[in-house]
Amino acid sequence: MANPVPDPNAPLDDQEQVPVLDDALRSDPQTVAEEAIPVVAERAIIDKRQVVTGHVRVQTVTDTVEELAHASVQRDDVEVTRVPIDRVVETAPEIRTEGDVTIVPILEEVLIVTKQLVLKEELHIRRRIETESVEVPVTLRKQRAIIEREAQAGATVADEAEPENDNPPPR
Structure with missing residues (x-):
């Protein structure tokens, strides 16, 4: 197995001679050229801010419905x-x-x-x-929500959320 660290005094076989710093100092100053390579790094900064895009107004409305309750007594x-x-x-x-x-x-x-x-x-x-079958009038209450969205320009869009029920309340 070969030695990974080469001996600095040993001659190089079949390789090109590498110039040493002393050789560069001894040569003509016009032949030595210095190159400056600028090192640039970019950095990203991420920030967040709140932006109001509109408003929402929610109302609940309670409707009453008269129905007949059926029962056997x-x-x-x-x-x-x-x-x-x-x-x-x-x-x-x-x-x-x-x-x-x-x-x-x-x-x-x-x-x-x-x-x-x-x-x-x-x-x-x-x-x-x-x-005997009897019918007794009872009052049932059902709520529904009215949602109004105000866009940034001031236009109002109204949505109405109905409760999930097979019998919607009369209007």
């Missing part, structure tokens, strides 16, 4: 029927339900020589459920 009506029985029983009957009728026994103790339990009457309670 239930009402329970109770019908009480007194059924006279007047029968002697040994024990008090329980409250029972037959179909849609709840039967509540009404008892009375009667004083005879002996005491007997007499079923005096029964209350038959029937429950009926009625469903």
